[in-house]
Structure formats: C-alpha cells, structure tokens
Amino acid sequence: MPRQSLRTRRTVAEASQTKPQPEPEPKKPAAAATPKKTRTAAAAGPKAATGKVSDVEEEESDSKLEAPTAGEAKASRNARATKRKTVAEDDDEVVKAEKASKPAAKKMRTAKAKIEDIVPLAKRTAVSSLKKTIYIGAHVSGAGGVQNSVHNAVHIGANAFALFLKSQRKWDNPPLAAEARDAFRSLSKEHGFDSCRHCVPHGSYLVNLAAAEKAKADQAYTSFLDDLRRCDALGIVLYNFHPGNTNGGDRAEAISRIAAQLNKAHQATKGSKVVAVLENMAGQGNVIGCKFEDLRDIIAQVDDKSRVGVCIDTCHTFAAGYDLRTPEVFAKTVQAFDDLVGNSYLRAFHLNDSKAPFDSHRDLHANIGTGFLGLRAFHNVMNHAPFQGLPMVLETPIDRKGADGKAVEDKQIWADEIKLLESLIGMDPEGDEFKALDVKLQKQGEAERNKLQAQADKKGAMEAKKAEKAAKGKVGGAAKKKAPAKGNKKAADSSDGDEDASESE
Numbered sequence: 089m090p091r092q093s094l095r096t097r098r099t100v101a102e103a104s105q106t107k108p109q110p111e112p113e114p115k116k117p118a119a120a121a122t123p124k125k126t127r128t129a130a131a132a133g134p135k136a137a138t139g140k141v142s143d144v145e146e147e148e149s150d151s152k153l154e155a156p157t158a159g160e161a162k163a164s165r166n167a168r169a170t171k172r173k174t175v176a177e178d179d180d181e182v183v184k185a186e187k188a189s190k191p192a193a194k195k196m197r198t199a200k201a202k203i204e205d206i207v208p209l210a211k212r213t214a215v216s217s218l219k220k221t222i223y224i225g226a227h228v229s230g231a232g233g234v235q236n237s238v239h240n241a242v243h244i245g246a247n248a249f250a251l252f253l254k255s256q257r258k259w260d261n262p263p264l265a266a267e268a269r270d271a272f273r274s275l276s277k278e279h280g281f282d283s284c285r286h287c288v289p290h291g292s293y294l295v296n297l298a299a300a301e302k303a304k305a306d307q308a309y310t311s312f313l314d315d316l317r318r319c320d321a322l323g324i325v326l327y328n329f330h331p332g333n334t335n336g337g338d339r340a341e342a343i344s345r346i347a348a349q350l351n352k353a354h355q356a357t358k359g360s361k362v363v364a365v366l367e368n369m370a371g372q373g374n375v376i377g378c379k380f381e382d383l384r385d386i387i388a389q390v391d392d393k394s395r396v397g398v399c400i401d402t403c404h405t406f407a408a409g410y411d412l413r414t415p416e417v418f419a420k421t422v423q424a425f426d427d428l429v430g431n432s433y434l435r436a437f438h439l440n441d442s443k444a445p446f447d448s449h450r451d452l453h454a455n456i457g458t459g460f461l462g463l464r465a466f467h468n469v470m471n472h473a474p475f476q477g478l479p480m481v482l483e484t485p486i487d488r489k490g491a492d493g494k495a496v497e498d499k500q501i502w503a504d505e506i507k508l509l510e511s512l513i514g515m516d517p518e519g520d521e522f523k524a525l526d527v528k529l530q531k532q533g534e535a536e537r538n539k540l541q542a543q544a545d546k547k548g549a550m551e552a553k554k555a556e557k558a559a560k561g562k563v564g565g566a567a568k569k570k571a572p573a574k575g576n577k578k579a580a581d582s583s584d585g586d587e588d589a590s591e592s593e
C-alpha cells in the first residue's frame with residue numbers, strides 16, 4: 089500500500105515537470121498527445137495538457153497525426169473523429185484527472201528528487217545471466233529533462249529504453265540544455281547503459297519526411313535534423329521514427345522523398361554515427377512502412393547504408409498481415425524480412441501485443457500475452473538467435489483505474505512485463521509453466537479481444553456489402569465509387585468518410 093501511493097505520487101510529480109520543460113509527455117508513444125491536446129484545450133483550457141495520456145488507443149493515433157501535418161483536411165477530420173469516438177470516455181477521465189491532480193502535483197514537485205531515489209519496482213536483470221543476450225525495457229518518460237529517462241528506466245528494471253528527445257506534439261522546442269546533456273551522459277554511464285546500443289529515442293509524430301509541399305517538407309526536415317543532432321550530443325546512435333505518409337500522392341515518389349531527406353540529413357551530419365531507424369507500421373493505404381517492401385525501397389535509395397536501419401514493432405507487424413504466432417509462421421515472417429530488407433538492417437524492437445486481430449491494420453497496443461499475438465509470439469521473438477543483442481522496448485498500456493476511478497500510471501506493469509519476457513528466454517513452450525502463463529494472460533485480455541473482434545467482423549461485413557453494391561452499380565453503369573480493394577482501402581476511405589475505416593491512417 090505505501091508503495092502504491094509512492095508510485096502514484098511519483099507519477100504526479102513527473103506530470104508537474106511538464107510546465108517549465110519541453111517534454112510534456114510522461115510516457116512513450118504518446119501518440120494520443122496531439123489529438124488529446126486539441127480536445128483538452130477545448131475542454132479545459134490550454135494548460136490542461138499535463139501529458140497524462142490514456143494508453144488505451146495511443147499508438148493508434150500516431151499514424152493519425154500524420155494527417156494534420158500534411159494538411160489533408162479530410163483525413164485529419166476523419167482521424168480526429170475516429171479518435172474521439174475510440175477514446176472519448178478515457179479522455180474525459182484524463183482531463184478530469186489532470187484538473188484534480190494539479191494542486192497535488194505542485195506540492196509534489198519538491199519531493200521529486202527524493203522520490204527518484206526510492207527502491208526500484210524491479211531490479212535490473214544482469215543480461216549475462218540470461219540464456220540469450222537481450223536488452224529489454226520500455227519507452228519511459230523524459231519529462232523534466234532527458235536525463236530523467238535514465239532514472240525512469242532504472243526504476244522499472246529496464247536494460248534498454250526509449251524516450252522522446254523533445255516534445256513530440258509541437259514544432260518549436262528549446263535547445264537541449266547542456267546540464268541535461270551532461271546529466272544524461274553521466275547517469276547512463278553510472279547505470280551501465282550503453283547509449284549507443286540500449287537507448288533508442290522515438291521521433292516526433294508530427295514529422296512526415298514524405299511530405300511533398302516544400303514548407304511542410306522543410307519543417308519536417310528541420311525537426312528531424314535537430315533530433316539527429318540531439319542524439320549526437322547525448323551519445324545515442326539509434327534514432328527511431330515513422331517513415332511517413334503519402335497523403336494520397338504517388339507512393340514511389342513519397343518513398344523517394346523520404347530517402348532524399350535522409351540523404352540530406354546524413355550529409356548535414358557528416359562524421360556522425362547516428363542511424364536513422366525506420367519503424368514498420370500497422371496501417372495501410374497512405375501509411376508508408378506497413379509493407380517490408382516499403383522499408384526495402386527507402387533503404388535502397390539511401391546513400392550511406394551504415395546510417396539507416398529498421399525497428400520492428402511486433403504489434404504493427406501482426407496488424408499489417410505478417411503473422412508471428414506459431415514457430416512456423418514466425419519463421420516465414422522472419423524469412424520474408426530477411427529476404428526483402430535484410431537482417432543486417434535490424435536495429436531494434438518494439439514489443440507490443442495487439443488488441444486488434446491479425447491483418448486488421450489497426451494500431452492498438454495490448455499488454456504482453458493478453459492480445460491476439462499471445463505469449464507464444466513473444467516466446468518466438470525472445471528465442472530467435474539473430475535477434476540477440478538488440479534493444480527491445482515495450483510500448484504497452486500502463487494506465488489503470490485508481491481507487492478513485494481516475495486513470496493512474498502503474499509502472500509496475502512494465503517492470504513485470506520485462507521480467508516476464510526475460511523469463512521466456514529458454515522456457516519450454518510445451519511445459520506447464522508456459523501454458524499456465526499463456527492461459528492466465530489470455531484470460532486477462534479476453535473481453536478486449538472479443539470487443540475488437542466484433543468490430544473487425546462488423547467492418548468486414550460492411551466492406552463486403554459496399555463491394556457488392558459497387559459491383560452491382562458497375563453492372564448498371566452507375567458506379568460512383570470503387571470497391572475497397574484490399575491493401576488499397578484508403579482510396580475508398582477518403583471518398584466516403586467512413587470513420588471506422590480511416591483509423592489506421
């Protein structure tokens with residue numbers, strides 16, 4: 089009980105750090121941040137955005153953030169509408185929680201330094217004690233300064249971590265403070281993190297390197313380059329980002345624009361070792377990176393191949409139609425990646441289960457073992473020899489309802505998931521221990537999976553109906569819309585404003 093209250097207080101204190109600092113996000117794939125900010129501002133004034141985010145649909149909105157960047161008004165509207173629809177309840181709670189936590193946050197600010205010294209939620213595992221060299225961690229908060237990410241990683245027993253180098257929801261950020269830089273470097277050293285290998289910052293969701301319009305492209309490039317320079321200053325080598333969005337334009341041209349931006353950034357940072365790590369995506373249509381071929385095609389056009397890599401997100405992979413659940417399909421997917429992209433480019437992992445079914449193109453992270461991927465998929469990943477030595481970062485939901493019904497971050501979830509994943513290394517997947525874990529976690533996620541399965545079924549039925557209608561119309565010579573062909577559904581989405589279908593954008 090005292091521990092719980094400490095954790096709660098700590099979270100609050102972190103949130104309070106967002107005021108004077110450029111990092112309002114206390115968590116990771118804070119994708120939800122921007123749409124939330126929009127709504128929060130309307131609901132509670134511009135200062136309400138403390139960075140407390142509902143984890144539930146977070147990454148889903150990542151991809152949506154591309155839309156406003158590109159100024160594709162309709163896509164943006166659809167995205168916001170979908171977002172509102174999917175997280176409305178959670179969001180209201182978050183806004184209320186933010187308001188309620190303000191006075192407490194103020195009080196706790198002074199106590200923050202002490203709280204950081206409290207006993208970690210879990211001790212870090214000595215990687216040398218594992219049967220395979222694997223570095224597991226989570227996307228932690230850098231609120232209050234990037235150096236805090238090191239404390240936050242230690243706190244959950246992480247051997248790897250991600251963070252945002254600056255606010256991912258606004259374009260203008262103060263430069264990296266020299267004190268923060270020095271503290272990050274010394275703390276990393278003190279805690280035995282090799283920043284070159286174990287720290288994989290996540291890029292801003294606003295940045296779309298595929299943007300065609302000059303002003304947007306320049307803005308994206310400037311922010312991207314700034315992040316590469318921050319990495320250099322911090323001694324970080326791997327920089328992970330979402331490839332981009334075509335915004336309805338030609339895919340091959342968009343891919344070439346990404347590569348051109350990377351080449352330009354590499355030129356501008358000559359002598360730097362920072363690797364631009366492309367993340368594979370869950371969506372389809374305009375989203376670049378949901379097919380391994382996209383990643384291959386970008387890399388092919390990058391001049392300095394030593395400075396480009398790939399981060400595989402397990403949830404995105406599965407949602408994009410690459411299965412990982414059994415040893416057989418896992419082997420197939422891994423082979424496809426090696427054939428198309430090449431294992432030599434693989435630099436990092438995001439470990440997330442999926443709330444949405446296979447091939448759904450929905451980006452909804454679930455806690456490990458509770459989603460449609462299930463524990464066996466993670467057993468496959470953890471025990472695959474070629475993945476050894478890579479940083480693996482959790483982006484799973486950690487919001488829980490507190491006793492008062494308000495959302496509270498429970499970092500114990502990450503601490504436990506790290507240990508769970510480490511325990512899978514060398515575990516017999518046919519043994520009782522694995523089976524018991526599998527059953528327990530699947531039960532935990534059952535209601536959520538059923539909900540998402542029902543949505544997928546409904547969507548499938550709707551699409552079939554639409555296709556049928558379109559086919560009939562064609563016969564009658566009155567076809568107005570094309571049937572949504574699989575893999576190119578976006579064309580249909582933007583033409584009919586179907587909220588449900590626009591989410592993965």
Ligand SMILES: [Zn+2]
Pocket residue numbers: 147148150370401403404451452453
């Ligand atoms: Zn995601």
Ligand SMILES: [Zn+2]
Pocket residue numbers: 117150290329330367
């Ligand atoms: Zn991401």
